Amino acid sequence: xxxxxxxxxxxxxxxxxxxxxxxxxxxxxxxxxxxxxxxxxxxxxxxxxxxxxxxxxxxxxxxxxxxxxxxxxxxxxxxxxxxxxxxxxxxxxxxxxxxxxxxxxxxxxxxxxxxxxxxxxxxxxxxxxxxxxxxxxxx
Ligand code: ATP
Numbered sequence: 066x067x068x069x070x071x072x073x074x075x076x077x078x079x080x081x082x083x084x085x086x087x088x089x090x091x092x093x094x095x096x097x098x099x100x101x102x103x104x105x106x107x108x109x110x111x112x113x114x115x116x117x118x119x120x121x122x123x124x125x126x127x128x129x130x131x132x133x134x135x136x137x138x139x140x141x142x143x144x145x146x147x148x149x150x151x152x153x154x155x156x157x158x159x160x161x162x163x164x165x166x167x168x169x170x171x172x173x174x175x176x177x178x179x180x181x182x183x184x185x186x187x188x189x190x191x192x193x194x195x196x197x198x199x200x201x202x203x204x
Contacts, residue, residue: 070104090121129154157202166195
């Protein structure tokens with residue numbers, strides 16, 4: 066893809082950089098919907114949903130990265146993604162995510178019974194993260 070203009074995608078988390086690659090297209094799920102970024106896109110700052118980021122690596126081929134929420138910034142052909150957690154599809158431990166999903170469901174039930182709105186919200190976010198990882202891992 067070296068003959069086409071490219072942008073650099075960088076994904077960082079509190080654990081450090083988890084991904085960096087040059088591409089012709091990155092597709093992100095922002096708080097306001099899907100955002101496709103190609104080289105020379107106008108500068109943008111947006112929140113990132115608990116969802117996936119897809120980075121084009123070839124004809125109909127994409128790297129898939131699970132994002133646990135965060136934000137993105139694009140300028141000067143660099144897409145910086147700052148996420149609370151992020152895993153490449155290949156690195157997702159699906160059975161760990163399934164255990165996290167089951168725990169989150171139990172927490173939701175308990176929080177509902179106890180009318181604990183704050184804990185309910187936290188547990189719902191945990192569930193979302195777990196389901197996102199399961200979906201992206203392909204299980
Ligand atoms: P768990 O309860 O399984 O720890 P969690 O949703 O609480 O899940 P996070 O706080 O979002 O986990 O992430 C903590 C760290 O563990 C991050 O570095 C994240 O990338 C990693 N991580 C969490 N779940 C998985 C998974 N299923 N596979 C691979 N890495 C994971």
